[in-house]
Amino acid sequence: MSGAKRVRAAPAAGSRWLLDHTRAISATLDQLARRPFGTLLTALVIGITLALPAGLYAVLGGLDAASSGLKGSLRVSLFLKDTVDEAAGRQLHATIARKPGIGEAKYISRDAALAEFKAHSGFGEALDMLSDNPLPATIVATPDAALPKAQAEALLDALTRLPEVDSARLDREWLERLYAILAVIERLILLIAGALALAVLVVVANTIRLDIASRREEILVLKLIGASDAFIRRPFLYTGLWYGLSGALLACLMVFGAGLALAGPAQTLSGLYGIGTGAGTLGVDTVFAVFGAGAALGWLAALWTVSRHLGAIEPR
Amino acid sequence: MSEALIRFSQVSYRYRDGGREILRDADFTLGHGEMAFLTGPSGAGKSTVLKLIALLERPVSGEITVDGQTLSALRPRAVPAYRRQFGMIFQNFALLPDRSVFDNVAMPLIIRGHSGDDIGRRVRAALDAVGLRGRERDWPVTLSGGEQQRVGIARAVVARPRLLIADEPTGNLDPAMAAEIMQLFGRFNEVGVSVLVATHALGLIRRLPHRILSLQDGQLVDDHGDAGSVS
Numbered sequence: 001m002s003g004a005k006r007v008r009a010a011p012a013a014g015s016r017w018l019l020d021h022t023r024a025i026s027a028t029l030d031q032l033a034r035r036p037f038g039t040l041l042t043a044l045v046i047g048i049t050l051a052l053p054a055g056l057y058a059v060l061g062g063l064d065a066a067s068s069g070l071k072g073s074l075r076v077s078l079f080l081k082d083t084v085d086e087a088a089g090r091q092l093h094a095t096i097a098r099k100p101g102i103g104e105a106k107y108i109s110r111d112a113a114l115a116e117f118k119a120h121s122g123f124g125e126a127l128d129m130l131s132d133n134p135l136p137a138t139i140v141a142t143p144d145a146a147l148p149k150a151q152a153e154a155l156l157d158a159l160t161r162l163p164e165v166d167s168a169r170l171d172r173e174w175l176e177r178l179y180a181i182l183a184v185i186e187r188l189i190l191l192i193a194g195a196l197a198l199a200v201l202v203v204v205a206n207t208i209r210l211d212i213a214s215r216r217e218e219i220l221v222l223k224l225i226g227a228s229d230a231f232i233r234r235p236f237l238y239t240g241l242w243y244g245l246s247g248a249l250l251a252c253l254m255v256f257g258a259g260l261a262l263a264g265p266a267q268t269l270s271g272l273y274g275i276g277t278g279a280g281t282l283g284v285d286t287v288f289a290v291f292g293a294g295a296a297l298g299w300l301a302a303l304w305t306v307s308r309h310l311g312a313i314e315p316r
Numbered sequence: 317m318s319e320a321l322i323r324f325s326q327v328s329y330r331y332r333d334g335g336r337e338i339l340r341d342a343d344f345t346l347g348h349g350e351m352a353f354l355t356g357p358s359g360a361g362k363s364t365v366l367k368l369i370a371l372l373e374r375p376v377s378g379e380i381t382v383d384g385q386t387l388s389a390l391r392p393r394a395v396p397a398y399r400r401q402f403g404m405i406f407q408n409f410a411l412l413p414d415r416s417v418f419d420n421v422a423m424p425l426i427i428r429g430h431s432g433d434d435i436g437r438r439v440r441a442a443l444d445a446v447g448l449r450g451r452e453r454d455w456p457v458t459l460s461g462g463e464q465q466r467v468g469i470a471r472a473v474v475a476r477p478r479l480l481i482a483d484e485p486t487g488n489l490d491p492a493m494a495a496e497i498m499q500l501f502g503r504f505n506e507v508g509v510s511v512l513v514a515t516h517a518l519g520l521i522r523r524l525p526h527r528i529l530s531l532q533d534g535q536l537v538d539d540h541g542d543a544g545s546v547s
Binding site: 220 | 396401404429471
């Protein structure tokens with residue numbers, strides 16, 4: 001052995017760190033690949049567990065997108081007082097139509113309203129018996145579609161309090177209900193996701209626990225020859241991380257597949273409601289969230305298990 | 317030799333749960349570059365002495381210093397780094413059956429973060445030194461007991477420690493293999509490695525020119541046998 005070929009005994013800290021981690025990564029991947037069936041089963045369990053909240057979230061996203069297509073239907077019908085004559089009514093209509101944030105305003109005079117009612121209600125002859133036209137003049141106002149929901153509502157609310165307005169009807173109750181339902185569903189998904197996150201933790205923790213038990217001898221020998229706790233812990237943490245990430249990958253594939261399967265019927269449904277494309281698809285942010293959650297849960301579960309079980313394995 | 321490599325000062329040890337007393341105010345030193353055998357009746361606690369040195373056990377009282385480090389002052393976090401300073405050899409070899417000979421011997425270097433080239437060179441040198449050149453790819457189970465113990469010794473010396481401690485290294489071997497293993501320790505000692513071997517193979521070690529320590533009644537005393545040197 002020549003002196004020129006000697007390699008430094010103590011490598012620099014940075015390259016040492018890199019070397020340790022590369023070794024742990026390749027060793028753990030190698031280990032998982034050597035028993036592909038077991039690895040796949042664990043990944044599949046995690047995948048299904050992650051796919052459920054991710055899929056629900058995608059559906060919710062679809063509903064949300066669809067409902068924003070319905071915002072245009074937020075509108076107010078202002079029934080004017082009988083004391084407001086036709087000229088004043090048209091004047092008011094012009095004022096409202098010019099207001100910023102108003103997309104469209106339509107004036108329906110008392111006569112027009114009566115003609116329309118006669119034509120559509122089937123009570124035509126009955127109405128002829130009345131001496132007076134009982135219908136009020138109406139202004140139907142729709143906010144600008146670009147206006148945020150809260151502002152649009154405030155604007156319409158203000159219109160209902162105009163002195164010329166006798167009574168008003170806001171066509172927004174059912175939309176409010178939809179939003180409320182969506183909020184409940186979103187909260188429900190969060191709860192489900194929380195419970196399922198716990199399930200992922202338990203699945204990974206149990207797998208790592210069995211892994212530790214089966215490698216007890218190796219851990220003992222490593223401790224005897226002076227391996228640090230970090231060195232012994234590292235492969236288990238990476239194994240947890242791989243389980244989480246492979247589960248996340250499977251979850252995304254499952255949700256994507258389900259999205260494809262649902263695309264046709266969802267298209268038909270949204271077509272029926274005339275609300276554009278509301279099909280639930282997996283957004284980039286959801287994909288990131290699934291991978292992030294998988295990685296974090298796998299790693300945390302491994303850390304939890306390792307800190308509980310490695311200390312108990314001490315050479316005697 | 318101003319400072320001993322291993323020094324026991326008034327060390328007492330008894331098994332936990334109020335068991336037998338193994339050491340009572342025992343003193344002994346092992347000098348730098350010295351090789352000694354530790355003997356005694358079976359069950360006398362030879363292994364315990366090695367476990368105290370390896371910090372697998374802690375004494376009830378007394379002070380143990382190894383290479384200037386006071387063991388009672390070492391915190392648990394410092395124990396792995398302390399253990400990396402010496403090589404340990406076990407009666408049951410303690411090899412990992414699912415790893416090749418090469419990977420078993422390489423383990424101390426991997427935990428120290430050596431580079432791949434360096435590991436290859438050192439592992440081959442260590443296997444060469446124990447007479448197992450060319451057996452890198454074999455699996456431990458395909459080797460004889462003597463060969464497995466030589467893999468264990470290669471693993472202990474691969475990081476070039478200054479001290480080897482061996483617990484009944486020939487306990488599972490036939491006499492011919494046992495003699496070979498003891499000679500191997502002698503060869504490492506010749507190049508400056510301090511060696512402490514716990515063994516009950518008195519017949520074997522009496523023929524060797526090394527110091528013999530005997531564990532009797534809780535004391536470690538020099539056994540002045542025919543070949544034993546006095547210190």
